[in-house]
Amino acid sequence: MREVxxxxxGMTKFGVLGRVTSRExxxxxxxxxxxxxxxxxxDVDAIYNGILSPDIFEHQMHSAPGIPDYLGLNNxxxxxxxxxxxxxxLAVMQGIIxxxxxxxxxxxxxxxxxMTNLPTSHVTEALAxxxxxxxxxxxxxxxxxxxxxxxxxxxxxxGTNAExxxxxxxxxxxxxxxxxxxxxxxxITIEKAMNSLMIADPxxxxxxxxxxxxxxxxxxxxxxxxxxxxxxxxxxxxxxxxSDTMSLHDRPDITGFKTTQxxxxxxxERANLKVTDIDFVEVHDCFTIAELVALEDIGxxxxxxAGSATLAGDTTxxxxxxxxxxxxxxxxxxxxxxxxxxxxxxxxKQLNGMAGQRQLKDVNYxxxxxxxxxxxxxxxxxxxxxx
Amino acid sequence: MHREVVQIVKSYEDAINQNRIIGSICExxxxxxxxxxxxxxxxxxxxxxxxxxxPQGKLITWTVIHIAPPTYVDKAPYIxxxxxxxxxxxxxxxxxxxxxxxxxxDMEVEAAFEESLEGAQRLRWIPYHK
Numbered sequence: 137m138r139e140v141x142x143x144x145x146g147m148t149k150f151g152v153l154g155r156v157t158s159r160e161x162x163x164x165x166x167x168x169x170x171x172x173x174x175x176x177x178x179d180v181d182a183i184y185n186g187i188l189s190p191d192i193f194e195h196q197m198h199s200a201p202g203i204p205d206y207l208g209l210n211n212x213x214x215x216x217x218x219x220x221x222x223x224x225x226l227a228v229m230q231g232i233i234x235x236x237x238x239x240x241x242x243x244x245x246x247x248x249x250x251m252t253n254l255p256t257s258h259v260t261e262a263l264a265x266x267x268x269x270x271x272x273x274x275x276x277x278x279x280x281x282x283x284x285x286x287x288x289x290x291x292x293x294x295g296t297n298a299e300x301x302x303x304x305x306x307x308x309x310x311x312x313x314x315x316x317x318x319x320x321x322x323x324i325t326i327e328k329a330m331n332s333l334m335i336a337d338p339x340x341x342x343x344x345x346x347x348x349x350x351x352x353x354x355x356x357x358x359x360x361x362x363x364x365x366x367x368x369x370x371x372x373x374x375x376x377x378x379s380d381t382m383s384l385h386d387r388p389d390i391t392g393f394k395t396t397q398x399x400x401x402x403x404x405e406r407a408n409l410k411v412t413d414i415d416f417v418e419v420h421d422c423f424t425i426a427e428l429v430a431l432e433d434i435g436x437x438x439x440x441x442a443g444s445a446t447l448a449g450d451t452t453x454x455x456x457x458x459x460x461x462x463x464x465x466x467x468x469x470x471x472x473x474x475x476x477x478x479x480x481x482x483x484x485k486q487l488n489g490m491a492g493q494r495q496l497k498d499v500n501y502x503x504x505x506x507x508x509x510x511x512x513x514x515x516x517x518x519x520x521x522x523x
Numbered sequence: 524m525h526r527e528v529v530q531i532v533k534s535y536e537d538a539i540n541q542n543r544i545i546g547s548i549c550e551x552x553x554x555x556x557x558x559x560x561x562x563x564x565x566x567x568x569x570x571x572x573x574x575x576x577x578p579q580g581k582l583i584t585w586t587v588i589h590i591a592p593p594t595y596v597d598k599a600p601y602i603x604x605x606x607x608x609x610x611x612x613x614x615x616x617x618x619x620x621x622x623x624x625x626x627x628x629d630m631e632v633e634a635a636f637e638e639s640l641e642g643a644q645r646l647r648w649i650p651y652h653k
């Protein structure tokens with residue numbers, strides 16, 4: 137396989153964006169990424185689009201051709217990638233694989249979602265369809281509910297409590313203050329988080345990521361080509377994907393996700409790196425408990441220790457491992473298909489000194505972890521500085 | 524020759540409609556899976572039969588869902604939990620507890636079935652009566 141790099145990124149504002157389609161959002165992000173990469177439109181060989189459900193949210197199936205259509209890139213292959221909330225990370229991974237294989241020389245990987253057309257309960261229902269329809273959805277499971285069951289099991293085994301979970305929300309909202317594209321630029325307190333509306337006991341409103349519209353995009357090229365380009369760039373150190381049972385109940389241990397453990401281990405092995413080599417990470421904090429178990433499953437903290445570490449400030453900028461400097465899904469927002477791509481966008485900006493007020497110092501390696509379903513799909517990437 | 528598709532889900536739903544919980548039992552290694560599976564999770568055999576399992580277990584985790592999908596809005600708040608059966612297999616289900624009884628870890632429960640419904644969604648867990 138060829139070595140691969142990323143040479144341009146784009147991202148729309150995340151938030152409640154009104155009457156706009158996901159393809160307009162994806163087109164905007166892709167155009168921005170292509171301009172940063174300074175590539176011509178005839179250079180683009182293929183597009184991958186991570187998106188959960190234009191069918192349900194926008195009454196639009198067969199959405200992938202809409203992106204080259206609006207970009208004026210007719211006749212190139214365009215493929216929809218769906219892996220629940222890991223759709224975006226997987227679209228990036230498919231783009232990387234297709235360039236690494238030698239098939240394509242320039243690929244645009246996008247992620248997009250237009251969610252706010254529907255009322256909250258209908259969005260909850262649409263997202264719940266990412267769980268097992270027969271054995272979970274038919275009984276009224278929701279994703280807050282699934283992660284609430286993980287949180288309760290984790291609390292029983294390790295003592296990870298509501299205050300520790302709230303500390304994740306407080307920290308990510310604080311990080312999001314410095315991300316102008318984030319849905320929220322608003323600090324919250326532990327007390328406010330813990331006393332907010334109960335969604336799925338023990339998870340409250342501030343344990344949950346919001347419903348969001350938005351898109352993100354990256355331009356992927358062979359590293360040999362990237363090296364000769366003048367603009368910002370980063371090298372793909374490694375990537376890995378793993379799957380697990382659809383139903384949460386079918387897993388021996390529900391205090392973590394085996395998929396994160398497997399994908400992270402493979403990503404470290406393929407990059408010949410250790411967890412201690414990673415300078416910062418963007419993890420999938422769809423719920424506060426998800427950030428804590430991700431940090432434990434990747435190996436930044438021992439099992440059961442991420443909660444107290446978060447309370448102690450170990451995951452803030454300047455901490456032992458800065459986590460979700462973008463604001464994470466909690467504060468940046470979670471437009472499903474766009475999320476995994478936006479994680480890669482954040483790593484790119486940090487590694488190229490383009491992160492403005494939230495810029496970290498002296499960073500060489502950044503990692504992403506993107507989760508689908510109740511951890512049934514995980515996609516991890518590791519990137520390194522390109523200069 | 525082609526292989527016939529074994530209707531695993533239908534078999535489970537039919538059993539639930541008869542107030543029974545079934546698992547698959549591997550004819551080669553006798554491993555039982557609940558819910559049933561077409562391929563043995565232990566030895567990968569596809570020689571599968573069905574077996575009725577004890578409809579009892581203990582509660583290993585739960586949530587109280589307050590914000591529900593449209594089809595469940597009328598039932599909210601409702602308690603959803605994962606029950607570990609006596610044979611160690613697990614199922615998700617709704618808990619139906621008497622007033623004043625709160626869910627707790629390792630609470631002993633047994634299956635009940637919602638008469639007005641059909642299929643997997645009929646499954647309920649109630650406190651175990653010796």
